[in-house]
Amino acid sequence: MTDAFIYDHLRSPRGRGKVDGSLHEVSTVNLGSQVLRGVRERNNLDPELVDDVVMGCVDPVGEAGGDVARISALLAGYGDHVPGIQINRFCASGLDAVNFAAAEVMSGQHNMTIGGGVESMSRVGIGASGGAWFADPMAAIPTYFMPQGVSADLIATKYGFSRDDVDAYAVESQKRAAQSWEEGRFTKSILPIKDVNGITLLDKDEHMRPSTTMQSLASLKPSFVEMGQMGGFDAVASQRYPEIEEINHVHHAGNSSGIVDGAAAVLIGNKEAGEAAGLKPRARIRAFANIGSEPGIMLTGPVPVTEKVLRKAGMSVADIDLFELNEAFASVVLRYMQAFDIPHDRINVNGGAIAMGHPLGATGAMLVGTVLDELERRNLNTALITLCIGAGMGTATIIERV
Numbered sequence: 327m328t329d330a331f332i333y334d335h336l337r338s339p340r341g342r343g344k345v346d347g348s349l350h351e352v353s354t355v356n357l358g359s360q361v362l363r364g365v366r367e368r369n370n371l372d373p374e375l376v377d378d379v380v381m382g383c384v385d386p387v388g389e390a391g392g393d394v395a396r397i398s399a400l401l402a403g404y405g406d407h408v409p410g411i412q413i414n415r416f417c418a419s420g421l422d423a424v425n426f427a428a429a430e431v432m433s434g435q436h437n438m439t440i441g442g443g444v445e446s447m448s449r450v451g452i453g454a455s456g457g458a459w460f461a462d463p464m465a466a467i468p469t470y471f472m473p474q475g476v477s478a479d480l481i482a483t484k485y486g487f488s489r490d491d492v493d494a495y496a497v498e499s500q501k502r503a504a505q506s507w508e509e510g511r512f513t514k515s516i517l518p519i520k521d522v523n524g525i526t527l528l529d530k531d532e533h534m535r536p537s538t539t540m541q542s543l544a545s546l547k548p549s550f551v552e553m554g555q556m557g558g559f560d561a562v563a564s565q566r567y568p569e570i571e572e573i574n575h576v577h578h579a580g581n582s583s584g585i586v587d588g589a590a591a592v593l594i595g596n597k598e599a600g601e602a603a604g605l606k607p608r609a610r611i612r613a614f615a616n617i618g619s620e621p622g623i624m625l626t627g628p629v630p631v632t633e634k635v636l637r638k639a640g641m642s643v644a645d646i647d648l649f650e651l652n653e654a655f656a657s658v659v660l661r662y663m664q665a666f667d668i669p670h671d672r673i674n675v676n677g678g679a680i681a682m683g684h685p686l687g688a689t690g691a692m693l694v695g696t697v698l699d700e701l702e703r704r705n706l707n708t709a710l711i712t713l714c715i716g717a718g719m720g721t722a723t724i725i726e727r728v
Contacts (some may be wrong), residue, residue: 331607331728333600334593336364336517340531340683343585348528349519350448350587354383354390354394357519358398358444361589364517365440366402369593373403375603377436379410380427382419382443382687385455386412394444398589414687415616417652418713418721419443420606421690424592425614425723431596432611442591443688452585452686459717470566470622472559474716475550478655479575479626480563484623485661489576492656493543496581496680498670499653503677504536511676515695533584533723535631535681538640540624548575549582566622581656586683590691607728609698612708613639614723627720628712629665635710635722644670646724647706650693652713653678662712675700689713694725701727 338361341349351355360383366373379393395410415422420443427441457463465471472480484490506512507530518529554560560573593605600607615635619627628651636642643666651662651673663673676696679689690713697709712722 327432328432328434328596330594330596330611330724331600332592332609332611332698333595333605333607334365334369335591335698336361336515337590337692337695338519339516339528340371340533340588340605340685341528342532343587343683344427345448347448347587348532348533348569349446351531352446352519352527354444354446355394355397355401357446357589358394359401359588360519361442361517361591362398362402362404362440365591366404369603369605371603373405373408375438375599376404376408376440378427378430378439379408380423380439380441381410381412382414382423383412384414384416384419384445384540384686385450385452386414387455388450390446390450393687395718398444404528415719415721416716417654417686418690418719419455419687419717420590420692421713421721421723423710425689425693426592428611431594438590438595440593442589442691444589445685445687446587447585447685448587466708470562472562472622473553474587474624475577476554476559476563476573477622478577478657479550479554479569479573480567480623481625481661482576483570483574484567485664487576487657491660492576492581493540495656495660496543497538497540499674499677499680500534500538501537502675503534503681511699515699531607531682532680533586538580543580546578546580551575563622564714577655577657581680583679584683586685588685590688590695592672592691594693609725609727612724612726618713619718619720621718624716624718625654625714625716626661627714628662628722630727631720631722632666632712635724639724641724646708646710648675648697648700648709649673650688650697650709650711652684652693653680654714656680658714690721694723698725
C-alpha cells in the first residue's frame with residue numbers, strides 16, 4: 327500500500343465546556359473552520375491538492391449537525407471541490423477520522439486528506455444526539471448497560487485500584503500538563519481561537535488546575551455512588567461480573583476527563599502530494615486498528631486493540647517509545663499500564679484529559695499531534711495512540727517519525 331505521511335497538525339486550546347467558558351460564543355462549525363483554515367494558511371496549502379476532509383463529532387445535532395466537516399471546510403476557504411464527511415465512534419472519533427483519512431491515502435484513492443474533529447460541548451451538550459443503548463431497555467438490558475462512571479469504578483474495583491491510586495494519577499496529570507505549558511511544549515501546535523472581530527478569545531487550555539493536590543481531591547465525594555446504588559447500576563455490574571461483591575466508587579470530577587470545547591486537524595498525504603505542496607513529512611502512519619470489547623465494563627478496549635495493532639505492525643510494547651491513552655478516567659490508564667507493564671514515564675508524558683479536558687470528537691486527533699511533537703522534542707521514533715470508547719470498543723494507531 328501507499329505510505330500515508332503526517333505533514334502537519336494543529337489544535338485549538340481547550341475551553342471550559344460551560345456557558346462561562348472562553349469558547350462558548352464560538353459555534354461548532356466556526357471552531358472547526360478556524361483550525362482547518364490554520365492548517366491551510368500556515369502551510370501555504372493550495373486547496374486544489376486536498377481530496378477530502380474527515381472530522382469526528384460525537385453529538386452531530388443542531389448546529390453541529392448536517393455534516394460539520396463539509397461546512398467547516400467551505401468556511402475555511404478550501405473551495406467547493408473539497409468534500410467533507412463527519413464520523414462518530416464516540417470518544418475515538420477524532421483518531422478514527424485521522425485513520426479514515428490515512429486509509430484514503432494508503433489505498434491510493436486520494437493523495438492528500440485532512441483528519442480531525444470538533445466538539446463544542448458548552449453549546450451542544452454531551453448526549454444531545456440520544457441513542458438506543460441507554461434509552462431503550464431492549465438494547466440496554468441484554469448488553470448490561472451502565473453509565474461510564476460506574477464502568478470506570480468497576481474497572482478500579484476489578485483490577486485493584488484504590489481512591490488514592492486514581493487521585494495520585496490525577497495529580498500527576500495536572501502537574502505534567504502545567505509543566506508542558508510552562509516549557510512551551512504545546513505552543514507551536516496551538517491555534518489561538520478568535521471571535522468574529524478577530525480578537526483572541528483563548529490561546530491556552532483553560533480547564534487545568536495545576537494547584538491540585540491529594541488533599542484537595544480527598545475533599546471531593548465520589549460522583550457515581552448514587553447512580554450506582556440508587557440507580558441500580560451496581561447491581562447490573564454484579565450481574566455481569568458476579569465475582570464483584572461490591573463496587574468501590576472512587577471516581578469524581580477531579581480524576582475524570584473534563585468537559586471542554588475544542589477542535590483539531592491533521593494534514594495527511596502521500597509522498598507525491600507532499601512534494602507538490604512543498605512540504606516535508608514528519609511521520610508515517612504505520613498501522614491502525616479497531617476492536618469491540620465487552621460493553622458493560624466498556625472502557626477496557628485499549629488493551630485488546632493495542633495487542634491487535636502491534637500484531638498488525640509486527641511490533642511489541644518494547645518497540646513503542648511513547649504511549650498516549652485518553653484519560654477518560656484514571657482507572658482506564660492505570661489498567662492499561664498494569665496490563666502491559668508500562669512505566670508512567672512512557673505514557674501521557676504531557677498530561678491528559680483529566681487536566682486539559684476531553685472534547686469528544688476532537689481528542690483522538692489532538693493526541694496524535696501531541697505525541698508527534700513530543701517524539702520530535704525528545705528525538706524518539708515511535709508512538710502508539712489509543713482511546714477507550716462508549717459501548718465497549720477500542721481504537722489504536724501507531725506512528726513513526728521519518
